[in-house]
Structure formats: C-alpha cells, structure tokens
Amino acid sequence: MTSTIKRDPAGSADAKQWRREANRQREIALQLAKEYQLAEKARRAEEHNARLSSKEQRALPDSAEPTEEGEDLPTDSAESHKSLFQTGEQVWLFMERVKPGLKKKLAHRWHGPFRVKKKIEEFAYELELPDKSGYRFYPVVHVSRLKKVTDLGQRPTVPLVDELSENQRFDFD
Template sequence: MYITDIDQRDWDEYAEPLTFALNTSYDITRDETPFYLVHGWDARSTLEATLAVGDTSHRDQKTRTRDSAPRSHTVPKRTVLQNEWCKQWFERSRCISQTSTNVIGTNRVKPGYARKLANMWHGPFRVAERVNDVAVRLETAGTPYQLLPIVHVSKLKAVREFPPLPMVQLTIPADERFDFD
C-alpha cells in the first residue's frame, strides 16, 4: 500500500478500510471470515447496511442456517464451563491456611545441573501470615534455606500429611497365637 505522506501521518485515513478488508477476507482453512468467527454474523459495509443491494435473501438465509447450527450452542456452554473451572482453581489457590505445611517451588537450578532432574520444590514451610490475597509470609526461622519469606501463592504446594497408623495391641497370648510364614 502506498502512503502519500512521508512522515506517515495519514494512517487514520487508511485504518478503517484496512480493518474492514482484513475482517471480510475469507480464511482458507475454515472458509469463514474472521469477523464471522468472532461475532457470528458477516460484516457489511455502511452502504450495504443502508441500501439493500441486489438479492439479499440468499445471504440472509445462509447466515440464518449457520446461526441455527448446533455449533452456536456449544460456545456459550464451553465458556460457562471454563469460567466455573477458573473460579474453582482460583478458590483452591486461595485456600492456603496458616495451619497447613507447604513446599515452595523455585525456578532456580544450580549451574551445571539438568533442569528436568533438579528438585524444584523446597521446604516444608509453614505459613506465618497472609500478606494479601496473592502473597504469604513463610516461617523460615530455624531452616537452612536463605530465601525471601514473602512468596506468591502460586509458588506453594500443600504437603500431604497422613494420619499416624493405628497401633493394635494383641490380646491373645503368644503361645495360643498361630503364625504362618
């Protein structure tokens, strides 16, 4: 495209036609326009919108057929499911309490070591206090780790704490017990 101004200050004259040209160009792989993929209907120029040029029934029927396809119903359902998943993930990441034990993930690897074999989790640490919604202060006193005690919540992972195994006392005397091995 040729621009008449040497300093290219006349882009505002070309921005709208260029945008319209990009939005109405057909994509070869999907056989649709980018405007239709985003908005669900074909873009028309201001002249086409104000004046019905030619027979528009074919174009309107094609749009109605595409809009009634089952594909138009799957997009909102998928969006709702993605929103619910994001809410659940956000709530899970916020549920770090001061009573839980956590390990911290770091991106640092010692020089000369392979990243895929490195232990990226360090700890365990206890959460001393919650600074804000996305940051916590760790209890690092008495540990050999030298790190900044304020950490982002996404870098923490809860440590599984299993209950102690039950202790069962045998009430049968040893001479009456039958052991087989």
C-alpha cells in the first residue's frame, strides 16, 4: 500500500495524506470483498437450487434475487403489532433474587401464576397481584421475565396394570 504514495525527494510524505490514501485503499478493498462475497453466495445458492428435487424447488420463493444481510424483509402489519400476552392470560414470573439462606441453583425462581392486567408498552406488562400474597415487587414487568402458563389438558388416569399378585410383585428392599 505504501508504494503507491508519492514521496518528495527528501523521502518524507505528508502523514495526513498517507493516512487518507491508506484508508481509501482499505475502503476499496472492503467494497470489492463485499461484492465478491455477494456474487459467490448467489452462485452457490444457484448451484444448490439446481441440485434440489422438483418438490423442493416448488417450495422455494419466487424471487431469485439475493437479499443483502441487514435488509429488512416486509412483514405483515397485523403480525408485527401482535401482543405476546393478552389481558387476563396467566403467566409465570421469573424472579432473579432468592431469599437469604437459599441457593439460586435449587430455589424456585418462576413464581405465580399471575394474571396479566394490561399491556403498558410493547415489552412491558402489568400483572395483577393477589391480595395478601406476600409478594412485594413492582407489578410492571419486562416481557423477558414472563412466560405463558401452558395447560397440559387431561392427563391419563388409566392404571397400567389391573392388579398385581404377590408373586408378580418385586420389592427392592
């Protein structure tokens, strides 16, 4: 890189000019590398798509243009404003702190379930605190500390074995 910069007869170059030229060449090299990578990615994608079966090819999107990284894809407006939790849903609350004397590893850190009272912001929800619950925390909580209560539905109550006779029974004692 230094060989392209002209020097005066004394052999000293203006430092500012030298840095500008070095940075300009660096930017050109980065741009060329980026263009090469995009072209190479497109070539490999085409090669890969050519090897796919007809069923897999039908599942490909119609546009064959490669999208640059960081380019946002259009999203459905209804989907982008969808809330994570609805008012009245039950959620578990993650609590970082543990009572003194307990170890974090063995403590129960998901508390609840609590009901969602209302949505405050995109990532903040207010919880209903039951009266006389003993919980002392601010009811507005970030969404990263919440998870939905999943209903497991009806569990099977069928016994696996009808009856055990004494000689079928096996004790470990």
